[in-house]
Amino acid sequence: MVDPTRHAAFALLHAVLVTHKTLDVALDELPAIDPRDKAAAHRLAACVLRHMGTLDAVLEPFLSRAPPVPVRHVLWLGAAAILFLETPGHAAVATAVELARARKLSAFTGLVNAVLRKIASGGTGLLDGLDMPRLDTPAWAWASWGAQARVIASAHASLAPLDVSAKPGFDCAGGVRLPTGTTRFPAGTSAAEILKAGGNNVWVQDAAAALPALLLDVSPGERVLDLCAAPGGKTAQLVAAGARVTAVERDAARMSVLKANLARLQLSAEMVQADALTWRPEALFPAILLDAPCSATGTIRRHPDLLHLRQPHGLNALAKAQDALLDAACGMLAPGGRLIYAVCSLQPNEGAARIDAACARLGLRREPMVLPDLPEAVTEAGDISTHPGMWADRGGLDGFFISRLRRV
Numbered sequence: 565m566v567d568p569t570r571h572a573a574f575a576l577l578h579a580v581l582v583t584h585k586t587l588d589v590a591l592d593e594l595p596a597i598d599p600r601d602k603a604a605a606h607r608l609a610a611c612v613l614r615h616m617g618t619l620d621a622v623l624e625p626f627l628s629r630a631p632p633v634p635v636r637h638v639l640w641l642g643a644a645a646i647l648f649l650e651t652p653g654h655a656a657v658a659t660a661v662e663l664a665r666a667r668k669l670s671a672f673t674g675l676v677n678a679v680l681r682k683i684a685s686g687g688t689g690l691l692d693g694l695d696m697p698r699l700d701t702p703a704w705a706w707a708s709w710g711a712q713a714r715v716i717a718s719a720h721a722s723l724a725p726l727d728v729s730a731k732p733g734f735d736c737a738g739g740v741r742l743p744t745g746t747t748r749f750p751a752g753t754s755a756a757e758i759l760k761a762g763g764n765n766v767w768v769q770d771a772a773a774a775l776p777a778l779l780l781d782v783s784p785g786e787r788v789l790d791l792c793a794a795p796g797g798k799t800a801q802l803v804a805a806g807a808r809v810t811a812v813e814r815d816a817a818r819m820s821v822l823k824a825n826l827a828r829l830q831l832s833a834e835m836v837q838a839d840a841l842t843w844r845p846e847a848l849f850p851a852i853l854l855d856a857p858c859s860a861t862g863t864i865r866r867h868p869d870l871l872h873l874r875q876p877h878g879l880n881a882l883a884k885a886q887d888a889l890l891d892a893a894c895g896m897l898a899p900g901g902r903l904i905y906a907v908c909s910l911q912p913n914e915g916a917a918r919i920d921a922a923c924a925r926l927g928l929r930r931e932p933m934v935l936p937d938l939p940e941a942v943t944e945a946g947d948i949s950t951h952p953g954m955w956a957d958r959g960g961l962d963g964f965f966i967s968r969l970r971r972v
Contacts, residue, residue, distance in 0.1 A: 566666040567659040568597050570641060572605035574663060577612060577637045580869045587613070587869040611648050612640045613868040614720065617699030619643050622690050626679045635672045638664045642680040647691060653684025696721065704876040705861065708911055712951055716910060716963070719952035723751035724865040725959040727770045728758055729797065731804045731829075734765040740958075743937030744778065746771040748959060764830045769797040772862070772950045772964040776906035777801035779933055779948070779968060780853050789849040790833075791840045791856075791893060794818035796825040798855055799833055809833040810849075812840050841892050848898035856886045858907035858914050862963025865952050883913050890922045894971065902931065903969040908962055910951060915965030919947065928969040 579590035642660035645651035657680045664676045697717035706713045726749040739747035777798040784806030793799045793811035802809045811833045813819045819837045932946020941950045948966040
């Protein structure tokens with residue numbers, strides 16, 4: 565009988581690398597299995613996606629020719645279990661051989677057995693001398709991250725911690741309070757358990773993701789427009805701070821998630837399902853938060869599938885969409901009002917380049933920001949740009965670009 569963890573992990577790799585689904589979608593589509601097996605399969609598949617370049621470099625000396633794609637998937641899973649997940653060699657080899665047989669790859673079971681036995685014999689010593697950050701990062705991403713590429717790519721090898729935001733005055737027991745107000749728990753902490761303990765007071769949100777709403781600096785009773793609002797973490801922050809929030813979300817499924825999240829937190833906002841490009845309010849807003857759709861490369865630590873799903877040619881289309889949303893947001897901003905633009909991206913073309921163009925096109929003015937507890941994230945122009953290598957001693961951060969603009 566095939567180990568259910570390996571069987572599910574193989575299905576996840578196929579979904580991401582062959583049918584180009586996100587890992588989250590692939591997880592949701594798995595047949596019903598024990599939750600522990602599902603979690604283990606996710607961990608194994610994510611490990612492969614995080615280290616595919618390194619795994620290929622280790623496998624190459626033991627292969628006389630390139631194996632078929634499904635066979636390579638089996639080899640990746642076995643090698644990742646041995647090299648990165650501390651699985652005993654004999655167990656990793658045996659489960660890989662059985663997986664190959666179950667996947668109708670019996671002609672390759674001898675190859676799988678021989679190659680993985682050699683990897684089990686060499687162990688982690690096979691990683692010595694390999695430039696793992698470079699091997700595990702696509703060339704287009706490495707080039708776009710410039711001088712910080714090695715720091716960012718090295719941070720991607722580590723699992724991200726669990727961060728939660730809380731309503732004012734609520735203390736999240738057991739976590740470490742970060743200077744920016746987020747509470748952090750170690751990587752691997754069960755989000756379900758933390759949410760259960762916190763009740764309607766807490767929600768999962770990376771420390772960097774909490775910065776845009778914080779930097780908008782809303783006042784109690786102030787009218788605030790939250791564009792592209794789902795899944796609702798930033799909406800919750802704004803409402804909890806006392807703002808009167810109008811949350812706009814185009815996608816019906818995502819709007820349902822937003823409503824459910826606010827209902828669980830017992831927070832209230834006006835929710836509008838509409839396209840931010842065409843919807844217009846009855847009155848202009850003094851404060852707007854635009855968390856624009858983006859490549860999400862700032863979240864690769866949590867979603868290693870993005871390294872393989874994103875392509876450089878798709879970034880230009882995203883930039884055009886971000887420009888259009890900035891145009892729309894400016895049209896809904898009152899004179900003298902402030903606008904926060906944010907993207908969870910490491911790509912320069914989605915960050916400062918969009919703001920430079922918007923200021924020239926729309927008459928907006930940058931309003932420089934300060935972060936006393938994270939000064940390295942403040943750019944020369946006064947924007948905020950975080951990446952996973954920052955706060956390394958605390959567990960890192962998601963990559964975010966944030967700019968605060970004033971309508972002159």
